[in-house]
Structure formats: structure tokens, C-alpha cells
Amino acid sequence: MTHDPNGAPAAGVLERLTAALGAEGSRRGPPPVDRWNPDYCGEIPLRIAADGTWHYNGSPITRPALVKLFSTILRRDPDGRTVLVTPVERVGIEVEDTAFLAVEMAVEGKGETRAIAFRTNLDDVVPLDDAHPLRVERDREGGFKPAIAVRHGLWARLTRALAYDLVDLCEEREEAGERWLGLAAGGRFHRLAKATDLDAADLS
Known part of the structure; x- marks a missing residue:
């Protein structure tokens, strides 16, 4: 199983990201991901396939609302890495072609x-x-x-x-x-x- 640098199983990463987004839920408009710069916490087993489907731990994510939620906190960093970012965490993901x-x-x-x-x-x-x-x-x-x-x-x-x-x-x-x-x-x-x-x- 993939782990983050703090030793926590990767299976909990999506839950932590969702919780962090929930804390921002009262904010109007799209999340200001260009202004968030938390520490990089390593890669997680999330992949956006060339056909646009999202996969976590090798399985498709079947909840469209969850995919849309996470798509709002996507960005491409200057080093070319595509990341999911919240005010407290930044994790790398795999993108086969485009996001x-x-x-x-x-x-x-x-x-x-x-x-x-x-x-x-x-x-x-x-x-x-x-x-x-x-x-x-x-x-x-x-x-x-x-x-x-x-x-x-x-x-x-x-x-x-x-x-x-x-x-x-x-x-x-x-x-x-x-x-x-x-x-x-x-x-x-x-x-x-x-x-x-x-x-x-x-x-x-």
C-alpha cells in the first residue's frame, strides 16, 4: 500500500482532502488554489486516464460529484507536476494526457x-x-x-x-x-x- 511521508496509508488521503475542502465550504466561487502553497506530501495512487475517467488505487471513481469536487483543486505546478492542493496539503497525481x-x-x-x-x-x-x-x-x-x-x-x-x-x-x-x-x-x-x-x- 502506498503511504504518504508521514506514514499514513494513502487510502485516507481522499478523506483528508475532502475534509479540508469541507472547511472551505462557506467560500464563494472556485477555490483559490493559485494562492495555496502547503508542503508537498508525495504522490497518491490517483490517475486521470486519457479518456477522462479518474481512477484511485486502480479502480474507477464512480461518484461524479466527488470527481468534480476534486477537479476544482487541481493545478499544474511550475515543475510540471499535476497536484491536488488544499490549504494544508499538496499531493501529486498521474495524468495520462490532459486533465x-x-x-x-x-x-x-x-x-x-x-x-x-x-x-x-x-x-x-x-x-x-x-x-x-x-x-x-x-x-x-x-x-x-x-x-x-x-x-x-x-x-x-x-x-x-x-x-x-x-x-x-x-x-x-x-x-x-x-x-x-x-x-x-x-x-x-x-x-x-x-x-x-x-x-x-x-x-x-
């Missing part, structure tokens, strides 16, 4: 004034703007996988179906002497990749 999945996209308007927002598998609603940019990464097969920034250094991978929908909105533009694939929204053009590196089909 969230983007499962729905809403589009209003056209061209530069178009507004785009994404909903994650845990019901975060994220607008495409300067604070929440898109990025595109290559997968092992050489294809491209888009993701959007959510909060605190965490990202949401677009599902395959949503990636196809995104491709339909993309266009090529020349900027700074180069051709870029991207999309207009929120008053500007969001670059996704150089047109010489990929065509739209690769985004899926």
Missing part, C-alpha cells in the same frame, strides 16, 4: 467577431480567448491533437468528433510572411499550426 476533455463546442457569429466556447467533461465552460488559447500537438502516428487551456496550467483535449468540428472552422492566412492554419474568434486570428506542417485532415 480534462473538451466534449462540446458552442459557436456564435462569424469572422473576427465570432465567439467560441468549450464545455469540458466536468462541465467547465471555457471561452476561446487570450487567457484560454488553443494548442496543437502531434500524436505517435504523426497526426495533430488540439487542446484548450482551462485553468491553473491544465488543458482539455478535444475529442475526435470535436476536432472535426474545429477543422470546419479553420482557414489559412498569411501572417509575418508565413501561411498559418487557424480560426478567427474573439477579435483576432488564433494560429494553430503552420500550413506547411499539416493540412486540415491531420487535425483529427
Whole structure:
């Protein structure tokens, strides 16, 4: 069984985290995890799989409310570690790909004034703007996988179906002497990749 540095079994970690969150229950709005800096207490056997499911000690967490609760205290530290953090404890977890999945996209308007927002598998609603940019990464097969920034250094991978929908909105533009694939929204053009590196089909 995994233990924390104080010798307590890892099985009690989720209970301690839940209790710490309960103490913050009267606070309105999302927890200020960017301002909490308790000591790091080691890793716990919690994993976010690439399909968005959460697992503890090798078993899926079947309580959606619990997963949503813990997702509010997730952040990515400057050293690249993804942690659950409360005012009194900070523990590392495993993330196979991204912490969230983007499962729905809403589009209003056209061209530069178009507004785009994404909903994650845990019901975060994220607008495409300067604070929440898109990025595109290559997968092992050489294809491209888009993701959007959510909060605190965490990202949401677009599902395959949503990636196809995104491709339909993309266009090529020349900027700074180069051709870029991207999309207009929120008053500007969001670059996704150089047109010489990929065509739209690769985004899926």
C-alpha cells in the first residue's frame, strides 16, 4: 500500500482532502488554489486516464460529484507536476494526457467577431480567448491533437468528433510572411499550426 511521508496509508488521503475542502465550504466561487502553497506530501495512487475517467488505487471513481469536487483543486505546478492542493496539503497525481476533455463546442457569429466556447467533461465552460488559447500537438502516428487551456496550467483535449468540428472552422492566412492554419474568434486570428506542417485532415 502506498503511504504518504508521514506514514499514513494513502487510502485516507481522499478523506483528508475532502475534509479540508469541507472547511472551505462557506467560500464563494472556485477555490483559490493559485494562492495555496502547503508542503508537498508525495504522490497518491490517483490517475486521470486519457479518456477522462479518474481512477484511485486502480479502480474507477464512480461518484461524479466527488470527481468534480476534486477537479476544482487541481493545478499544474511550475515543475510540471499535476497536484491536488488544499490549504494544508499538496499531493501529486498521474495524468495520462490532459486533465480534462473538451466534449462540446458552442459557436456564435462569424469572422473576427465570432465567439467560441468549450464545455469540458466536468462541465467547465471555457471561452476561446487570450487567457484560454488553443494548442496543437502531434500524436505517435504523426497526426495533430488540439487542446484548450482551462485553468491553473491544465488543458482539455478535444475529442475526435470535436476536432472535426474545429477543422470546419479553420482557414489559412498569411501572417509575418508565413501561411498559418487557424480560426478567427474573439477579435483576432488564433494560429494553430503552420500550413506547411499539416493540412486540415491531420487535425483529427
